[in-house]
Amino acid sequence: MTEPSKSFSARSDAAYFVKAALVGLLVGGLATGFHSGLEFMFAQYGALRASLGSGYLPYLVSICISAICVTGAFLIVQRVAPEAAGSGIQEIEGAMEDKRPLNWARVLVAKFFGGLLALGSGLVLGREGPTIHMGAMTAEAISKSGNVTAPEHKGLLAAGAAAGLAAAFNAPLAAILFIVEETRRQFPFSYRTYMAVIIASILSAAVMEELTHIGPILLVEVSYIPVWSFLLLGLLGIFLGALGVFFNYALITVMDLFLRIPKGLRWLPALAIGALTGILLNAFPDATGGGEDLVHHLIASNYGVYALLLLTLLRFGGVLFSYASGVPGGIFAPMLSIATCAGLAFGVASVEWLPIESDFRAACAVAAMGGFFAASVRAPLVGVVLVMELTGAYALIMPVLVTCTTASLTAHHLGGRPIYEQLLERTLRLAGESVDDEKDKTPVQLGTRES
Numbered sequence: 001m002t003e004p005s006k007s008f009s010a011r012s013d014a015a016y017f018v019k020a021a022l023v024g025l026l027v028g029g030l031a032t033g034f035h036s037g038l039e040f041m042f043a044q045y046g047a048l049r050a051s052l053g054s055g056y057l058p059y060l061v062s063i064c065i066s067a068i069c070v071t072g073a074f075l076i077v078q079r080v081a082p083e084a085a086g087s088g089i090q091e092i093e094g095a096m097e098d099k100r101p102l103n104w105a106r107v108l109v110a111k112f113f114g115g116l117l118a119l120g121s122g123l124v125l126g127r128e129g130p131t132i133h134m135g136a137m138t139a140e141a142i143s144k145s146g147n148v149t150a151p152e153h154k155g156l157l158a159a160g161a162a163a164g165l166a167a168a169f170n171a172p173l174a175a176i177l178f179i180v181e182e183t184r185r186q187f188p189f190s191y192r193t194y195m196a197v198i199i200a201s202i203l204s205a206a207v208m209e210e211l212t213h214i215g216p217i218l219l220v221e222v223s224y225i226p227v228w229s230f231l232l233l234g235l236l237g238i239f240l241g242a243l244g245v246f247f248n249y250a251l252i253t254v255m256d257l258f259l260r261i262p263k264g265l266r267w268l269p270a271l272a273i274g275a276l277t278g279i280l281l282n283a284f285p286d287a288t289g290g291g292e293d294l295v296h297h298l299i300a301s302n303y304g305v306y307a308l309l310l311l312t313l314l315r316f317g318g319v320l321f322s323y324a325s326g327v328p329g330g331i332f333a334p335m336l337s338i339a340t341c342a343g344l345a346f347g348v349a350s351v352e353w354l355p356i357e358s359d360f361r362a363a364c365a366v367a368a369m370g371g372f373f374a375a376s377v378r379a380p381l382v383g384v385v386l387v388m389e390l391t392g393a394y395a396l397i398m399p400v401l402v403t404c405t406t407a408s409l410t411a412h413h414l415g416g417r418p419i420y421e422q423l424l425e426r427t428l429r430l431a432g433e434s435v436d437d438e439k440d441k442t443p444v445q446l447g448t449r450e451s
Contacts, residue, residue: 013192016152020196021203023142023156024163027135028207031167034112034134035212038127041120042289049282062278069121070274073327074267076114084110086323087330088133089182090424092161095136096154096186099433104137111137111328118327122277122288124318128168129330135164135204155193158183162197163204169332170209172201174386181379182420218295218336220391222362229360230402236346236364237371237403240339241410244375247316247335248419252426254324259430270325277322280314287314290330291337298340299362305352308345312338331419335376336369336390343368366393370400371407378411378418380404 045065052058077084083091083100084107094100115130139160143153158179166175179187179197187193258269280287286294303311319334346368347361366387374383383404388394 024200024203066278067274087129125329126333132164151188159200171389237406245416339372
């Protein structure tokens, strides 16, 4: 006979996994709607600029539209759900530590509509931030429908966040590993919660792929590169490690700078940043947008080193000011585009100065994506897997591993800290919450907590 306790455990597991599956399906549908809305806005906005021809008119129209959209996004966030600003990942981690609010309905409204306005205006922000936060809030809504324990509740929040990342990039494995590496201090590891993350990620990505028919969104065709060139990629990783530490410092600094503006006037930076974005949409469109479509163009183009470095600088500054403006948006996609520019510059210089195949420049671009991500987020395994799933360049798994490892080691030895850890601490301090000076950063071993 089946023991009653085992039978009850199986039934409760099944009920919990059904909730996780529902989270995955709903998040996949929500992310698809968000993605489709953005694509519609991009197409209509681009067609409008093209119809205006040349001269000053397209600049004036773009300045007005982008400024209004960014300011509107800022006001939506401030009046509906202030915690919806930025990517929201730090908010999810804070909620899993029972230190941040969970106003799921308000966040969903602010994140969806504010995100459409902010990203649709051309800001250098990624769609993955809104989908991750909306995914967690969808899970919060589902968790209200039945009795779940505190660890199970946090597990569903993590599953929703993973589902949002999986749908945004069609990268379910990277989304699962992101929970393992990024939320290792908050996530209540158990068989039940871990499987919930896997189920939600798979279903969310499946819904997104079925409805949009999108495969690897940054597909790059590359061949194997010689092993001796790994030394060059190690040097690239060292540079990216330093760049990642500086990026984190610069982002927090710009956010604190904007905080000095009187509260009643904080819409002015949003207005100014939107207006500048409208100018760049016409003058230098490669310096705008999240950058997902830019990677293909850059790798296929013949930009020189100086042009690539200029684009790196513009996109670097663009994401700092876009994120600090207080609108919804993520930094993953912009980071990948910044890394592509920097990696290509390194690759172009290497091809010009060393006896190496021209494919090496594309390899540098792919490896740099993972390296910069690993240096800033300090999740090297996620960086490797995310880049593999995004680009489909599995022939470069060893080069990407080399670059991610050296970048992460460099960031560590330079005293850098994970960007979302810094953002969470900043958020808690501004909210008057206590912040632990010393936190245990040792990953919890899988299976050490009971369901």
